[in-house]
Amino acid sequence: MKRSSTLALLLCLSLSTANAADAVPVVQATPHLASQARENLKADPFLFEDVIMKAGAAAFQSSCEEIKKTKSDFDCAPGKLGAGSNRTGEDQKAQVDARVWQAQFMSLLSAERLERLLGPYQAALNDRYKFCGNTRPQIHTIGFQPELVFEARSDSRPTSAGERAVRIPIDGFALDPRCVVMGIQISGTVPVSRYGSRTERSEKEKNSDFYVTEPTPDRPDTANVILLEPYLDRLKTGDMLTISVSFSERYPPDEKKPRKVAYSKRAFTLFEIGDYRQVYQKDRIGPHSAFPLTEEEIDSLYGPLIAKNYFAVRISIRNPGATAKLVSSGGIRVTGTARVEPEPGSGEPPFAMPLTLVPHSLQEIYSILQDQEVDQVRPRTFRALELVGALATGIAAITSPGIQTTKNLGLFTGLVIPETKRAWPDRWPGYQKNLVRDAMPDLIKVGPNSRTEQPKVLFFPKKDIDGMVSDPYLFGRISGSDTPDGDIRNAKPKTYVIAVSFDNLSIRLEDLFEVENPAIRDKYLDLLGEVPALIGKLELLRPWSTQATGAKLFDLPSGTWNDAQTALTEAAKSVTAHADATTKADLDGNVIKPLKLLVDGVKPGDAKSKLKADLFGNGKAGVEALKQARETLEGVRSRLNTEGDPSAYKPRVDEAGATATAAKNALAYYQLVSKAVADSVQPLKDLDAALKVLKAKPADAAAKTALDGAATNLKGILKNVADNKPAEGISLALQ
Numbered sequence: 001m002k003r004s005s006t007l008a009l010l011l012c013l014s015l016s017t018a019n020a021a022d023a024v025p026v027v028q029a030t031p032h033l034a035s036q037a038r039e040n041l042k043a044d045p046f047l048f049e050d051v052i053m054k055a056g057a058a059a060f061q062s063s064c065e066e067i068k069k070t071k072s073d074f075d076c077a078p079g080k081l082g083a084g085s086n087r088t089g090e091d092q093k094a095q096v097d098a099r100v101w102q103a104q105f106m107s108l109l110s111a112e113r114l115e116r117l118l119g120p121y122q123a124a125l126n127d128r129y130k131f132c133g134n135t136r137p138q139i140h141t142i143g144f145q146p147e148l149v150f151e152a153r154s155d156s157r158p159t160s161a162g163e164r165a166v167r168i169p170i171d172g173f174a175l176d177p178r179c180v181v182m183g184i185q186i187s188g189t190v191p192v193s194r195y196g197s198r199t200e201r202s203e204k205e206k207n208s209d210f211y212v213t214e215p216t217p218d219r220p221d222t223a224n225v226i227l228l229e230p231y232l233d234r235l236k237t238g239d240m241l242t243i244s245v246s247f248s249e250r251y252p253p254d255e256k257k258p259r260k261v262a263y264s265k266r267a268f269t270l271f272e273i274g275d276y277r278q279v280y281q282k283d284r285i286g287p288h289s290a291f292p293l294t295e296e297e298i299d300s301l302y303g304p305l306i307a308k309n310y311f312a313v314r315i316s317i318r319n320p321g322a323t324a325k326l327v328s329s330g331g332i333r334v335t336g337t338a339r340v341e342p343e344p345g346s347g348e349p350p351f352a353m354p355l356t357l358v359p360h361s362l363q364e365i366y367s368i369l370q371d372q373e374v375d376q377v378r379p380r381t382f383r384a385l386e387l388v389g390a391l392a393t394g395i396a397a398i399t400s401p402g403i404q405t406t407k408n409l410g411l412f413t414g415l416v417i418p419e420t421k422r423a424w425p426d427r428w429p430g431y432q433k434n435l436v437r438d439a440m441p442d443l444i445k446v447g448p449n450s451r452t453e454q455p456k457v458l459f460f461p462k463k464d465i466d467g468m469v470s471d472p473y474l475f476g477r478i479s480g481s482d483t484p485d486g487d488i489r490n491a492k493p494k495t496y497v498i499a500v501s502f503d504n505l506s507i508r509l510e511d512l513f514e515v516e517n518p519a520i521r522d523k524y525l526d527l528l529g530e531v532p533a534l535i536g537k538l539e540l541l542r543p544w545s546t547q548a549t550g551a552k553l554f555d556l557p558s559g560t561w562n563d564a565q566t567a568l569t570e571a572a573k574s575v576t577a578h579a580d581a582t583t584k585a586d587l588d589g590n591v592i593k594p595l596k597l598l599v600d601g602v603k604p605g606d607a608k609s610k611l612k613a614d615l616f617g618n619g620k621a622g623v624e625a626l627k628q629a630r631e632t633l634e635g636v637r638s639r640l641n642t643e644g645d646p647s648a649y650k651p652r653v654d655e656a657g658a659t660a661t662a663a664k665n666a667l668a669y670y671q672l673v674s675k676a677v678a679d680s681v682q683p684l685k686d687l688d689a690a691l692k693v694l695k696a697k698p699a700d701a702a703a704k705t706a707l708d709g710a711a712t713n714l715k716g717i718l719k720n721v722a723d724n725k726p727a728e729g730i731s732l733a734l735q
Helices: 003-014 031-045 045-055 057-070 090-108 111-132 273-281 297-300 304-309 362-373 379-397 403-423 427-440 464-471 518-539 542-546 558-578 581-601 610-616 623-642 645-679 681-696 701-723
Strands: 140-141 147-150 165-173 182-186 210-213 222-228 240-249 261-272 291-292 310-315 325-327 333-342 349-355 443-446 456-461 496-505 507-509
Touching: 003 325, 031 045, 031 090, 031 333, 045 057, 045 090, 045 111, 057 090, 057 111, 057 261, 090 140, 111 496, 140 240, 140 261, 140 645, 147 165, 147 273, 182 210, 182 222, 182 645, 240 681, 273 518, 291 558, 297 304, 297 310, 297 427, 304 464, 349 701, 379 403, 403 464, 427 701, 542 610, 558 581, 558 681, 581 610, 581 645, 581 681, 581 701, 610 623, 645 681, 645 701, 681 701
Parallel strands: 147 261
Antiparallel strands: 140 165, 165 222, 182 240, 210 222, 240 261, 291 310, 310 456, 325 443, 325 507, 333 349, 333 496
16 A cells, blocks of 8 residues: 555544644744744655654644635645655656645644644654664766767657657665755756656646656665756757756754765766767677786786786777778777775675776876886885995995905995896886787777787776775765864775676777878867967966956066056157157157057956957957867867768868967967067167257267167067068057
């Protein structure tokens, strides 16, 4: 019998009893307690159910009758009770209706009636504290893999197939809704704008983008996010979706301490079924082509350090196509399951979680071997012996010991140490040679209708797995109560990966660029690295455009810019006040005005400066244009992975290249402008001083020479800027 039916039957049978419920002791009512009780009983169907059970049927019925006096259509049927808690999760429509009814009941309940429920409320709350105890909610997984496959709308799809939907499971531990509250946020390329209720949806709710099925008392360790047709219809292959989930204590025993919270987030890439089959399924390597190496094999071939830190898989790659293919080790990934056993006595449960790994490159593994070699037992032993020999020899040189002691030192350093090295050979060079021979390089070419000449070995890091399962968010350790001083910290639990099974090895076979298109290939590959680097260089200049002090424009500090502006202002005053008409016209038109244009154009902290408009606005050479070029290149890469003809994307690559060129020219130009502003400070001061001298002594030859030299210097600086202005993308230009 369902819980809701049982509860309704008990209430109906108790209607014939006396007003036993009215005899329940009433606790001391306070405004805070009454307000808290009303809100908790509105939101928590489990607590509401327990309170009504403790209060008794008579109290429930009398409260209902009182509510009906103010709201005549209010339904007092006992069947409403129990449906809101929905302990099995089966009848969600009844659950939603009952929760709405419960909220109405508590909103309409009078203060006097609420006060009578405070005793049962406090008793039920104490029961809840005992039941939940030291609950530590944990989230282990969100979804099975980082790709979500959805079915696009199609007229050929049979109606018997049912409604399209995508289910994303959320698995964890201690997620009983009586003890924890679930929170969820969804964001992505396509905004999620409509949230349905947790129910078999009504006509009004059929336009919802998704709904959530929460954990139930009977199934307390799993929840689901269901993406629905209105949202799926707006998706395209490659769109991103991020799901953030939290479970927090519903009623913490100590209100002065933070609630215990488990939080986790996962990002997904969405694929339409056809695209997923084309991009991923065709790249799978069957079990006959991949063989994991045992830890003993890894130890003997590549050394104990590699065996300790890596899983190794020997693969043979076959290209069934009619054209040569390229395989990038960075595009290989393996999916599987890790089985995790927490430290004995920790009270944490064992669990399994999905994982996705990519192999480390040969260069990275080789560097680890080289860097860690010095810390191994053999090298440290011989370094110690050589140090002892060197110290003894040095002491002997100072103290002048006997001939026999000198001979003994010579035997130790010249015979014992070398012979010990021969008796204890160094295996590290052999490990390195095996690694270079067997490890898969970053790029490998596989000919048409053939396979790799010899199997290659991929090395998947074990430390990445340890990082995943040791994530404190998976264990809910985000509480001040976990630390002695009460600070909120992430306490890393001790866990052990006891087994890893690899279910699928995915290898991307990318089309080899045709020889007749080397320019497109080289340009595309160069731009993939060049465009992000240019964005980084421009972002280094952003503080100059947003703050007036403390920033630098290349080698121009804001203080030097202030010096240039001051010197320019003083020189302009002297030209106006002291120069003759001919000199004034020359200096004003060829020095003061163009230099003022440059100084104002790169003014620090000025939102209206030419520099800000060119580099951080909508200019053709700015950050936004480069970001668009980066997106264009990413789109080209995804298309090349599936279609493969680079010549079809030449216009896009050329467009991105033009943006990168404009950005490089803009950086060079503004670096030149910044140098011009810095170099103009002293000539402007010389110009100002010479004009002031000539005002007092018009015939002063030295002042005339100084004036001519300063003017010539400034004109040369400005001419260098004018001659190097880029063709486009720059609004700051000398007339």
